[in-house]
Amino acid sequence: MDKRAPDNRSIGVFDSGMGGLTAVRRLHALMPKENIIYFGDTSRVPYGTRGRDTIVKYARQDVAFLRQFDLKAIVIACNTVSSVALDLLTEENNIPIIGTVEPACRRAMTMTQNGRVGVIGTAATMRSGAYEKYLHKKDGTLRLYTQACPLFVPLVENGRVHRGDIVIETVAAEYLAPLKEAGVDTLILGCTHYPLLEEVISDYMGPDVTLIDSGAEAANLASTQFNPNDGPGGTRYYVSDDPAGFDRLAGLFLQEDVETNAGLVDISRF
């Protein structure tokens, strides 16, 4: 079979909730002809504040739901799951599973000039040490600075993303001060909610600091990993809580007007 012969199976994408839609947005831009199945676990979001065992359990159920479909790959559009459970999910499933940590780190390694890289994410992502492990294995000379930002997700979900909002600017400054002080020139946005804060974070860090969108990097990697669909493509959305609530916020993350017509899934059955 020709390496790039069409493969019309779907790409499964999941996240704890809405944030993974920033990765879907990039997939739409890179591969408009793909069939995408998105699952957002909106009845149990957030994951980033929970313990390891709970995250693993939820991630397994999310994958089990997606595997009902005929898939060529799964993209974990959630740094918390990527950090805590990627190895385990890869072991347990015989299809390619793409997380956010490796592609975000790879991009950071090509971008940094001074070898000082920052990573921000949820409490669970930071606790996992996944970014440290990957980066230190690949390049022992890099210096990594990490910071958990537990209030960023609820602030984003409440629309507090705008320049000039003293609430988000104060919280951002508190979280980012140690990274700025450390002189990082590259900052990994290690949570798929954070691209919505790009402006606020960039304002604080300054124009010389490169921000890495980990969800977009996962989408970039995915686009090189398997044979493309030959169209026309389309995205089906599934959620575990009220689809109307998901629909109301989806446009904010996808940066487009969209009716998601999301289906409702009882994820506890998987």
Added chain:
Amino acid sequence: MDKRAPDNRSIGVFDSGMGGLTAVRRLHALMPKENIIYFGDTSRVPYGTRGRDTIVKYARQDVAFLRQFDLKAIVIACNTVSSVALDLLTEENNIPIIGTVEPACRRAMTMTQNGRVGVIGTAATMRSGAYEKYLHKKDGTLRLYTQACPLFVPLVENGRVHRGDIVIETVAAEYLAPLKEAGVDTLILGCTHYPLLEEVISDYMGPDVTLIDSGAEAANLASTQFNPNDGPGGTRYYVSDDPAGFDRLAGLFLQEDVETNAGLVDISRF
């Protein structure tokens, strides 16, 4: 049987997470000899951002877990569940179930001088209309002003509760401005997290506005509803996510140094 003869069965108390501990604190003060079983659904918190059906499902599972114990009553130390599912849970269970809405409203009715009462709570609590329904049924002359405060729970859980913190003060002022403008003289804290914000809320509303602690009012009502235990009493804690995480924050809500030694429950099995 003498009306106040000892009844050594336990009191079950549940909440979506930690907030309900503010009601346990009052129960400890009022009824130090009771046996209390507390369940906090920490693997699925928060409830207040979710849709009705999800909240109903979770509440039924919480009650099913508690009903494994020999109980004389259940206290719903969660305004979201009390607002959305109290009637249904009462219908489905043959033991007394005490919610927060009725006792908070009753106290508000005795405290207000000018008949203008405010209620703040989660998005789901406000959407349910439960406070309006109860108050208008009891006293058609009262004027009720409601406000959802979706950022209060994450801010409290991140310790942003202190006077002088511009983040909580800004958010509080935004939420409370319409209630202050309306001239309420009584404000129901319609979420068991909010007592931790009493100082900040009181600073903004002014000394003439009476704050009603809905969880404490539920505990007050409970203390009059059944025969007391004759001791020595004690509280057992159960959670659905990592007990260590619960233990770290419990003292903040109970206002005492405590080792909760919480047990882990797979709530999805109930």
